[in-house]
Amino acid sequence: MLTALSAALPALLTTALQQLATAPDHATPAPSPAPSDTAPRRLSTAPEPADVDEPTDSPEPAPVSDGAPEADCTTPTVAPEPDPTAPEPEPSAAPSAPLPGSKAARGALRATVARLLADNPGDTFTVTQAAKLVGNKSGGAVGNALEWLTAHGHAARVNDKPRTYSATPATAHAAATAHVSAPTVTAPAAPKPARTRAPKKAEHAAAPAPVAPATTAAPDPAASPVPAWDGRSPLPRPNGSTYHPRTLADTSDVAALRTLRAEGVPALLYGPPGTGKTSLVEAAFPDAITVCGDGDTQVSDLIGSYTQRPDGGYEFVYGPLVIAMQEGRVLFLDDATLIPPTVLAALYPGMDGRRQITVKEHKGETITAAEGFYVVAGHNPNVHGAILSDALSSRFSVQIEVSSDYDLARTLKIDASAVRVARNLATRKSKGEIGWAPQLRELLAFHKIQTILGKDAAWSNLLGIAPAEDRDTVATVLKAALGKDITHLALGKQL
Ligand SMILES: Nc1ncnc2c1ncn2[C@@H]1O[C@H](COP(=O)(O)OP(=O)(O)O)[C@@H](O)[C@H]1O
Numbered sequence: 001m002l003t004a005l006s007a008a009l010p011a012l013l014t015t016a017l018q019q020l021a022t023a024p025d026h027a028t029p030a031p032s033p034a035p036s037d038t039a040p041r042r043l044s045t046a047p048e049p050a051d052v053d054e055p056t057d058s059p060e061p062a063p064v065s066d067g068a069p070e071a072d073c074t075t076p077t078v079a080p081e082p083d084p085t086a087p088e089p090e091p092s093a094a095p096s097a098p099l100p101g102s103k104a105a106r107g108a109l110r111a112t113v114a115r116l117l118a119d120n121p122g123d124t125f126t127v128t129q130a131a132k133l134v135g136n137k138s139g140g141a142v143g144n145a146l147e148w149l150t151a152h153g154h155a156a157r158v159n160d161k162p163r164t165y166s167a168t169p170a171t172a173h174a175a176a177t178a179h180v181s182a183p184t185v186t187a188p189a190a191p192k193p194a195r196t197r198a199p200k201k202a203e204h205a206a207a208p209a210p211v212a213p214a215t216t217a218a219p220d221p222a223a224s225p226v227p228a229w230d231g232r233s234p235l236p237r238p239n240g241s242t243y244h245p246r247t248l249a250d251t252s253d254v255a256a257l258r259t260l261r262a263e264g265v266p267a268l269l270y271g272p273p274g275t276g277k278t279s280l281v282e283a284a285f286p287d288a289i290t291v292c293g294d295g296d297t298q299v300s301d302l303i304g305s306y307t308q309r310p311d312g313g314y315e316f317v318y319g320p321l322v323i324a325m326q327e328g329r330v331l332f333l334d335d336a337t338l339i340p341p342t343v344l345a346a347l348y349p350g351m352d353g354r355r356q357i358t359v360k361e362h363k364g365e366t367i368t369a370a371e372g373f374y375v376v377a378g379h380n381p382n383v384h385g386a387i388l389s390d391a392l393s394s395r396f397s398v399q400i401e402v403s404s405d406y407d408l409a410r411t412l413k414i415d416a417s418a419v420r421v422a423r424n425l426a427t428r429k430s431k432g433e434i435g436w437a438p439q440l441r442e443l444l445a446f447h448k449i450q451t452i453l454g455k456d457a458a459w460s461n462l463l464g465i466a467p468a469e470d471r472d473t474v475a476t477v478l479k480a481a482l483g484k485d486i487t488h489l490a491l492g493k494q495l
Pocket residue numbers: 066070241242243244245246272273274275276277278279280402408440441444
């Protein structure tokens with residue numbers, strides 16, 4: 001089977017690329033092969049550079065902006081779908097109320113919840129309070145809507161336990177421009193809590209103004225087609241920055257990942273922090289839901305948990321795994337190897353054969369993955385506590401190394417001598433002389449600091465962020481490159 005996959009993959013990627021270049025990124029999903037049939041396969045994006053010489057500095061052109069600041073993998077985030085407030089297409093027929101639970105109903109619910117927040121600026125709402133105030137909607141659906149709005153900047157999560165939300169400056173705009181439908185879903189019977197994560201008594205929120213029902217359903221943003229793409233041009237990321245595709249398996253990384261998704265072959269991206277793993281996933285899959293793994297990640301962080309309603313009852317709020325399965329979206333498990341193996345085990349039935357999970361905590365409910373559901377994982381091999389277990393490794397049939405593309409750094413107009421120093425250090429790292437080298441993220445930061453505090457401060461900072469054990473080597477390389485001693489960034493004497 002390994003031989004078959006190895007032989008078939010390049011051709012498969014190429015053919016599927018042609019289809020995917022003009023099609024939505026999960027428009028043509030095929031039945032997924034059982035990952036256990038395929039042994040892990042390691043691929044690599046552009047390799048770490050071996051050369052240390054680069055032409056002498058030339059005057060620096062103005063750098064290309066990298067868009068909005070990068071979010072670190074510290075809190076679960078949902079990669080934004082296309083803007084839900086975009087102008088609605090002309091309806092071809094009279095509008096009708098969306099079917100309960102349909103994509104249109106989800107879009108309408110998001111708009112209704114946004115209006116609740118926008119009408120009550122400064123107030124915070126728990127999921128259950130919001131659910132009640134928008135017409136006794138399902139707490140799970142309202143919880144999902146609030147998470148979605150938060151991920152898109154249309155709401156702010158104020159507290160975690162219990163989760164509370166409030167309006168942001170963007171909420172009013174979202175509520176004002178979205179069309180909402182009259183409520184069509186009634187509250188389900190209150191489930192019995194199987195167990196709770198000790199939600200505290202809900203904080204009182206001022207009674208909001210009534211939510212006005214409107215007449216038409218907003219189109220579901222997730223249903224918007226992905227724009228046609230030629231397979232190699234730069235792509236926008238949800239944070240507004242631009243992703244420059246890289247080569248992978250005779251095609252581009254983005255095209256390859258989209259093909260792997262269509263064929264149901266899970267991929268693991270591994271490499272040091274700051275090399276481009278998250279950017280690639282976001283560029284390839286605008287519908288990705290990201291979970292930032294750590295040692296404290298629990299099953300409930302993937303599947304969901306009960307949350308308390310004001311009446312004292314409990315209801316189940318689905319987690320990112322269930323949402324991704326139900327909506328046929330990508331689940332990006334960043335730093336997956338920091339998550340305890342027993343927790344990751346909850347995910348595997350959704351990736352294997354039947355693509356189903358059983359939510360024991362929620363009356364044994366069975367969730368079946370919709371077309372398009374796909375799991376991609378990120379792994380930093382050198383981060384303390386990261387363990388690529390056999391169970392995890394065997395689920396990710398394709399494993400792709402991601403290292404910094406220093407040529408790309410030059411394309412992004414980062415100072416040539418900084419890139420040269422980074423290349424030199426990367427070469428030393430690959431020989432085992434040191435354990436650290438600046439990656440693309442550090443080079444982008446170098447550029448920013450250079451702009452704000454000046455170039456000398458940027459060099460000093462580069463030395464200062466090097467791990468203590470590598471600092472002498474970094475200082476030596478800096479001296480050779482710049483012809484002067486560099487000291488780490490530090491406060492001086494009283495002015
Ligand atoms: N191919 C690329 N095109 C444009 N910018 C990139 C690319 N790869 C990485 N970057 C930039 O490098 C920085 C680090 O990338 P990121 O994806 O956050 O790394 P990682 O997830 O590996 O820690 C980000 O600012 C990102 O925008």
